[in-house]
Amino acid sequence: MKGNVHIIVVGKENVGKTAIVVRYLTGRYLTEYAHAPEMTYERTVVVDGKQVPLKITDISGKTETDLVRKVFTFEDLQLEHAVLAWNLELNQSETGFHLEARTGSKDLLAKVDGIVVVYAVDDAHSFQVAEGVCDWVRRDRKSATHAPIVLLGNKADLDHSRSVTCQQTEELHWRQDTTYMSAECSASTEHEDINNVFTALISKILEKRETTLKPRRLSQNPLGSPKIIRATLKRRFSVFTRERTSTM
Numbered sequence: 001m002k003g004n005v006h007i008i009v010v011g012k013e014n015v016g017k018t019a020i021v022v023r024y025l026t027g028r029y030l031t032e033y034a035h036a037p038e039m040t041y042e043r044t045v046v047v048d049g050k051q052v053p054l055k056i057t058d059i060s061g062k063t064e065t066d067l068v069r070k071v072f073t074f075e076d077l078q079l080e081h082a083v084l085a086w087n088l089e090l091n092q093s094e095t096g097f098h099l100e101a102r103t104g105s106k107d108l109l110a111k112v113d114g115i116v117v118v119y120a121v122d123d124a125h126s127f128q129v130a131e132g133v134c135d136w137v138r139r140d141r142k143s144a145t146h147a148p149i150v151l152l153g154n155k156a157d158l159d160h161s162r163s164v165t166c167q168q169t170e171e172l173h174w175r176q177d178t179t180y181m182s183a184e185c186s187a188s189t190e191h192e193d194i195n196n197v198f199t200a201l202i203s204k205i206l207e208k209r210e211t212t213l214k215p216r217r218l219s220q221n222p223l224g225s226p227k228i229i230r231a232t233l234k235r236r237f238s239v240f241t242r243e244r245t246s247t248m
């Protein structure tokens with residue numbers, strides 16, 4: 001296969017992004033993970049019988065959120081959510097404070113093939129963040145980069161302390177978007193659900209790639225059906241027929 005498939009995983013801190021990625025790639029679950037602003041993993045996976053070179057970037061949700069909140073009064077809630085999930089950094093210069101994408105998130109967004117937005121089912125705020133991020137991504141991305149999005153509810157094993165219902169995901173207005181999918185999983189107890197999510201996403205990306213690359217099919221008969229050809233010829237030659245008739 002030519003070119004790798006690049007997927008990014010984003011979401012509020014502590015929702016289990018790293019746990020999901022590690023579970024998918026190694027089948028293992030660890031209780032603690034080293035925190036890095038951004039980690040990229042590269043593997044070859046088999047999807048739809050094809051060897052797919054895969055790149056997954058796990059973006060930490062840890063931000064200087066409190067500091068950011070103190071300095072900025074967010075008029076745009078979606079931006080606030082994007083800040084929470086995209087690891088934006090607050091920088092101070094002579095002219096004041098600036099928000100900057102520490103990981104080049106916005107540039108990354110233009111280049112990725114698929115996005116997994118994670119929330120935890122026991123953390124209602126993480127769901128709001130995820131929803132805001134999906135809206136922000138859909139609004140921000142260029143029309144040419146309609147990367148499929150998966151909204152993934154993790155920690156499904158914590159059903160007893162659930163604060164996000166399945167109905168809430170179903171009610172999202174952008175559900176009609178064909179590039180959007182939603183699912184739930186538990187990185188701590190299950191491998192299969194996570195595997196299915198990534199497989200479905202990669203499959204969708206490959207399908208999208210094939211339709212974009214496929215050359216436009218030429219019509220079987222470029223001139224049209226015999227009936228149309230006969231009608232066109234008749235129209236063209238009717239001038240001569242009329243002329244001949246008038247001289248008679």
Ligand SMILES: Nc1nc2c(ncn2[C@@H]2O[C@H](COP(=O)(O)OP(=O)(O)OP(=O)(O)O)[C@@H](O)[C@H]2O)c(=O)[nH]1
Pocket residue numbers: 011012013014015016017018019020030031032033035036059060061062154155156157158185186187188189
């Ligand atoms: N109960 C339960 N705990 C989980 C699950 N997945 C992850 N965790 C725990 O949640 C905590 C956070 O997991 P991480 O994978 O580090 O979360 P993250 O979203 O990558 O966090 P940041 O790097 O801070 O953005 C860890 O203590 C995990 O053990 C899950 O499915 N169920």
